[in-house]
Amino acid sequence: MNTQWEILVVDDEEVNRESMAAWLREDGYFVDSAASGREALEKTQAKEYAIYFVDLKMPKGIDGIETMMEIKKIYPDASVVIITAYATVDTAISAMKEGAIEYIVKPCNPQEISLLVGRIIKVKNLERENTMLRKKLLGQYQFQDIISKNAKMMEIFQLVKEISSMRSTVLIQGESGTGKELVARAIHYSGDRADKPFIAVSCSALAETLLESELFGHEKGTFTGAISQKPGKFEMADGGTILLDEIGDISPKLQMDLLRVLQEKKIYRVGGSEEITLDVRVVAATHVNLEDAVRQGRFREDLFYRLNVINIHIPPLRERMEDIPLLARIFVERLSHELGKPITGISEGGLKKMMDYGWPGNVRELENAVERAMVTCREHVLTENDFQFLNGAKKDAQEWEIPQSMTLEELERQAIVTTLRRCNGNIKETALKLGMDRSTLYDRIKKFNIPR
């Protein structure tokens, strides 16, 4: 009945701890004992106990209250019962102040101890049940690593399950930070290619020629630095899945190469003539609207149709606000472990603040915001004060809108002019703020004829 709960008895006197342990074992509890505070901490580090019975007076090393405080550093919710032979008001007060659940004077009536143990275990059982139910509930909202209870997202989960074992190309569209890569991974790992490689390539991170050799590999001596033959990401993904992220950013030449790969299921290494036949499932992702790009002639229509066999559009976070509390809670749980901060949740006010915000950076921004709040938080719960930084961000996000019919060059010019003014013409500072080299900045100033 009680076998799942473990109790630790800490007392320097062997007879005391062994008789107490034996008495508790008769009730069905698994009981460990420790002869000193130090031993108790070693055991506590290895596992969590439901109840700690700690003798107040232990001659060697740390006493009962110190032991309790150390246990509480490891498990802030630990139920510690302090035991003493002589009751003094001072020690009782300090024990309770430091978080003892009970302070008992021995010898104690057996009925009292039974009731106390029963009471604590009842609470522990409820807590455990609560955690279990929450996990169960969460499981309902979880698909692979994606968490949502939004109806549209649920449809996506369903679709992913249905298509995961097909070979058809998938196009995933969605704003930055919505989790396009997670969906691509979910497709791969829930299908029959799960034990084969999943390779992700960001197409916007590399220059055209580099990207080409990255994707298709190259033969030895093809270009300076090509000292040996190197297989590309397509070859590495053979049998599995390749994710081409930010597909909207690739050059016309690469668009054509890719079209050929999709049609012929073959590749040639850069500088090579040997054709390599591959079995790779292609999943492409983009945050730009590819239909628009096709209309404007920036993206090949035939490639678009090849990619867009199955289309998944991930809604931005502002269209699935119901996920914010769920996601935020999960981030708090995960980060509290990673950051080693015992933060247990988010206050009503904190949640409201999050619900009022627009989240242009979507789930990724939410995760970063929770992390930032947790780093500065001094309590056990995140409150609206911890999310004050969202105020300014929201204002900026609302005010910032790209003026109509403005070219990229004009935008760049504006950005440089404004930043220069803010930095009082300081080139070094301006370059740093804009994230560009000083030489590039000088170039642009010259090119755009910006007065200084």
Place this chain on the structure above:
Amino acid sequence: MKSLYLMPVGAPDERALDILKHRFEQELGWDVRIAHAMAIPNVAYDAKREQYEAIHILRAAIEAMPRDAERVLAVVDADLFIPMLTFVFGQAQLKGKAAVMSLARLRQDYYSLPVNAALFYKRVEKEAMHEIGHTFGLTHCTEKHCVMALSNSIQQVDGKLAEYCRSCAILLQDSVSSLATDR
């Protein structure tokens, strides 16, 4: 045949020992013997509390255990305690070889009530079955009439029957028969 030894510590009520011998012969199907009486170890006495510490008697009983004994139940007339608690009716090694029980608080006169021999012997049976049950690995039972139910007061002892409930009986039998097949 396996043996259970009932070990008188000091000079406990002889009839109580006879009743227990009979009861355990039936219950376990073992050879139940009454061992030579043992004096209460001095170390067990706590002058301040005017009680005897259960664990010292338990240890002495284990030491004095006859070679052929599979289990030993020390029966003592004196009142027992463990440091943490004001008293205990008895104490056992869970899944172990030995247990100890006290007769002191099973008597009506302990509570300043008229002597009632029948009630006393019934209580003796219950407490002995309870402690021996622990040595066979049984823990406290949630069935309140079961002899393995937790009893911290004489009222709770009286509230249960001198019987193992269905599931405790099965567990006890399993444990007893697994011992028989051990050798």
